Amino acid sequence: MSTGTTAKGEEPRSTAMRGVARVTRGHPVWSGSDLDPGQRPALRPMTAEAVAREGVGHTRQRLEVLGRERASGNWLPWESELRDRGAAIRRETLRDLDGYLSRLAAQLESRGVIVHRVSSAAQAREAVGRIATDHGVTLVAKSKSMATEEIGLTAHLTTLGIDVVETDLGEYIAQVAGERPSHIVGPALHMSRQDVTDLFSQLNGDPLPPDPDVLASYARERLRADFKAAQMGICGVNFAAADTGTLVVVSNEGNVDMVASQPDLLVAVMPVEKVIPRLADIGTLVPLLCTAANKEFTTAYQTLLSGARRPGEIDGPAEFHCVIFDNGRTALLGTPEEEILACIRCGNCQFSCPVFRTLGGGHAYGTTYGGPVGAVLSPLLGEATRDRDLPFLCSLCGACADACPVKIPLDDLLVAGRATYEAEQPRGVESFGWTLWSRFWSTPALYRATRSAARIAGRLIPAGVLGRLPVVRLWASGRTVPDVSHAGDRPRGRSGSSGGSPEGEDR
């Protein structure tokens, strides 16, 4: 199958990535695909840059529309039933994750699939790298997979001298731009039609018209050459059925089927929680995923893979590997955080989230997964020492939990994540301040003393100055310093309050 377009004896190289050196990359460091895990900038400057970015207003508008269309949190009766069943199947899996994984591995092996069960992200990417180098692979056609993003697979294979090409249109757009996917399901959602036109025109070296059909055809022809020439395919997994050893991948474009059937070598990459008890469960989980992700009953394709090519078959992988990695997940079992392992990666919580929409997508979370699911999951992955502050990218509105098809209490997990973060912080000035405050306000006399002090301070120091004092400044950035000159007075009704502070008062 890997005859390719190259001359005999020549190593196949990517056609789709030709001209990528012509693309000028102006994106911020935190949206780049080369951002080292755990090396993201501090949350505050990163998010400030994101909300001020040129063109973010248009992205926000598009996300608002998608949010209204999809993530309303209102489930029709038949959808609610599906949701109940899906949530139950995912919890059933988590109750015996290891048992189902063992069954899955045994089934896969009995069908000739070579299974690699590894712990860390590094081990996972190295396992795939070894398979590629053992076979002298120079060109890999890849279908969309957040798991491969998480383990930094493309960057690793590239350092081994291998061309890796993303074949999902959105993912290809992101790859050419040098960016990470900005949404779990829509990797290039942050880009406008014009952005894609400019990008592909640079890649092409000649202007292309801003017509989605033309742009897609351009990508199709280039990617088709790579499907044909690739010696190895890499795909992700949506569901892995333990009873039959079947890997299930959903897609709309048909690239998964290409990647999983035309190259002679296939590697499927999955984190442990993708396992499900029975193949029959996709009768619930596929419509639930597709309804939540895209408001469609099913995608155009569901690709079921149960082993390597058998005698007489003329396509499908001759050699089939499955890499199953953990990266911190099984440590969550038995804790309240294990709930996040029920996630089926529909991306609906992302659309539902006002913080995600305001930031113009998931890049400004500085991690593989953005939005509510990312703010919960990212801090728990790996050695669980990074990105612990992400739960603060949340308004606690609770929309994500309503939008989640498998009923993960995302809002509770975000609150818990904040508490964990606080508990982990060294006791600094702020906590000393709170201790002092609770000491003072515990007795009436001291409470009255603070009130008088505040009034005097409020009259002596103008509010503008107050907000610039050393400790207060930290607290006051992003907040409005209240007028304290009447501190402790009984409220006089909304309209009665005159002489509002120049800084403005709470609405």
Place this chain on the structure above:
Amino acid sequence: MSVESFEARLRALGTEVERVADLAACRAVVAELVGTSRALVDEIPGLDGLDLVPPKDPWDAEVGISEAFSAAADAGAVALVQAAGSPRRTSLLPPHHIVVVRAGRIRGTYQEMVDDVAALDPPPTGVQVVSGASRSGDIESAMIHGMHGPRRLTVVVVG
């Protein structure tokens, strides 16, 4: 009942539907749809004797013809089992895909179709469930047809 709702659902997804009484009529419809196009044809019991032109390179095929193992009315979906006589390329490489579905194979629900597939022992190396033509909404949600797979899908219901 479910044949009618299957057809309605297919049409709603932009899939062309032909309804024929028997295999002889099916052969005639397929022959007409294919014309002189280069075709990849799976082994379909009862549908032999089609006089079609094979492509030199499968990547240059213009039409592919396969038979559904099972189908679901509510999803407008067909399940194709991949095996020796039915490779994956047939439904994938050509821009036009024709699927023959026997009426008796049509189930009411996606779940019933999945149950049919899950009951296969041993599981086939590959099953492709198809619901509509290849599509993408990755450029500002504008719908693009025939992204990597077929742009045109025709289902011929027999019986």
